[in-house]
Amino acid sequence: MKKRILAGFMILNFGFWNTMVIAQDTSPEEKTPVASKAQTVGTASILEEVTVKAPKVDATAPFLPDVQGTKINAGKKTSVIELEELPEISNNNFRQALVKTTGLLLSEESTPLFSVGYRGLAPHRAQFMQVMKDGVPIHADMFGYPEAYYVPPLQTVEKIEFIRGGAGLMYGPQPGGALNFVTYKPALDTKLRVQSENVFGSNNYFSTYESLTGTLGPVGYLGYFHERQGDGFRYGNSDFEVISGGVKTVINQTGDSRLTMNYDEYHEEHGEPGGLTRAQFDGDPDVNTLKYDRFRLERYYGSIKYEKEFSEKTQFDFLVYGGHYRRYSKRQRGGGFGTVPSGAAANSNSIEEQDFYNLGFEPRLRHNYELFGNEHTLTLGTHTFMSHSPREDQRGATASSDSGALRKNVIRDSWYLSVFLENLFRFGKLSVTPGVRLEHLWQRIDERLNVDKTTVPLVDKREFDFEPLFGLGIAYEIAKGIEAYTNISQSYRPKVFSEVVPTGTNQVVNGDLKDGRGIQYDFGLRGKPLPFLTWDVDYFLMFFSNQIGSAGNTVTNAGKSRHQGMEFFTEVDLVGAYDYFKKTHYVDTIGSLSPFVALTVLNAEFTAGPFEGRQPQYAPKSNLRVGTTYRWRDRVKVSLLSTFMGDHFADDANTANYKVPSYKVWDLTADVNLLKNVYGTFDLGIFGGINNLFDEKYFARVRSDGIDPANRRNIYGGVKVKWG
16 A cells, blocks of 8 residues: 655754655554655755655564554464455455455355354354444444444554454453454645545445544544445345444644544335245245344444553553434344245234443553563553443234334343553563463343233343453464464453343243353464465364353253364465565556455364353354455456355254355456555545455355345445545
8 A cells, every 4th residue: 555645844053944845644643754856046955845655664564563552462363454465355355355364254244244253253243242443342232232333434444453262351352353443534645635436336326425634733634425325136135224424533643642533324225025845945945934024123332542652662442432322123024934925923023222322431551661672562441331221122013013012121231341451571583472361241131011921020130250361362473474383362251141041931040040150272383474475274172161052941051062163374475585585576567466365174063061062153263265366556456356165054053954064256456556646635536446256146144034045146336535
């Protein structure tokens, strides 16, 4: 990626001008002197401002640096996904965005919703992972209802960071790691830049993205509006629409004290056309079984972050965030697995509304200190989160009712406090990072109405959990750019609201229900010894116990599982390798060609409980992504990407109806800048792609109402312009 960088100032000294030009990237730490043109006026030489373009180089990519602001990543398995390395991604296609990330399984669906699993943990709404936007959790409720219905538009995202292993103990206790969407900061090199992107595609797909950004004095600003919609590929009720917008303001972005204020709104609605039986899918996967089921989501969220660098050794961050999250759904009654609703129940529907009013704050401190001739790093902090969440269930008088008679009313509250500390000890080429996280979670559920409970009383229940979690990361630099690492981290999965107090008819909770607990081990070797070569190979082992499930009408701890396997990633720039060994410069003239392989081999099995000997849901033995990207300067990007997924089951019982056969999907995408920096201000580009290039007929998700078919071959194309 190349960025235009420009800054200058004039100094008057003893009657003549001396000029210094400082090239400044978006990172305040990187400054490089550059040359400029000179004009002679009398006896004085005045240097003209010039625009300098340089590639943005990150010596640690695609891994996170050992220390990043107030966070420590040393000794952890990490990945960084730079979205600008790929052609423009449309419709939040996470199959393309996460293609180089091992360990993740995308449970694909045709709605704007997001489901991703990790090393054999259930993917539904990423509930076993900590999902964040700029460090702010985006689940409806971090613990009571940890479902990530919202994800930011990828046009706003600069990169995605992924830390495995108990969320690195610095983000949360979840066993599935931490996925952080890092959004763009305001542009530093202009007072005003306007960007517009418009896309059209199959099934009446349309997307627009408009943004403006710049810096005026000490204040940087970035605002955006995004809308996308389409009819979907099913015969009916598969339409969707997303409308979102936001503004980010940064005061003193390049200084040692920064204040970032962010506000976003997100509105989404889509139809739920229903699931299919295998026979229906084989016959025609585009049919729908449900005509009236709908889902709506509203999210209003803001955050304020203050960062203070007291010195090169000490930094303090303070984050405050909160907002309102509303989830609404209506679903026709009387249906089943792949069946059209019938009978008397089909003349009514179930309506569910959940609201989440959240507030959280998180101070963090990082300090470097000298001891025994080496510099070490300490980071510590706390995270406080509060959620008030009323829920109402209604019964509609028709199959398409928007409201109805109240049947259930429950008030849910959660309070969360964590205290965490890590210390990076350096001993030459060896680094050791022990860490601890102390978890405190209070939950209260006040069940005020439940007309379905006829044999058990309503519940007003309080729960308190305290969990100390420990971790250890070790890394050793074998040679320049090559590192061996190992990490051991504990994690836990608190009981969610529906497990503390189930709302189902006559459901009860086992009296000694325990939280799920996990421990993970990673042993890996990674490297970027040459500028054109990157690899990471890792053996992992995870034990997960006290998983919560249902036995009849009783919610109970269902069993233990073991997840082990290998992850392998490598990427090589073939033209860059030729240049390196032959001392040529073909990358500058013909571009780069970078094939990659991302492979996960997994052996997951229940070792105790009712599912002993069976395979956990969404745990295929092989998950292979391969592809290649061609880049020519900053003008052309073309990618051919593929996903090869082994067969697996979509439920823990390994029911025949829930089997997901193996599939392979190819995507071809391209991005071309036709005009670049015209008059120093104007860019014009086109982009497009063919998703599911070879028209694979497959599905990657099965729900209680049946198979959720994936999209067949579809095409999109768009235009993007930038001014300023």
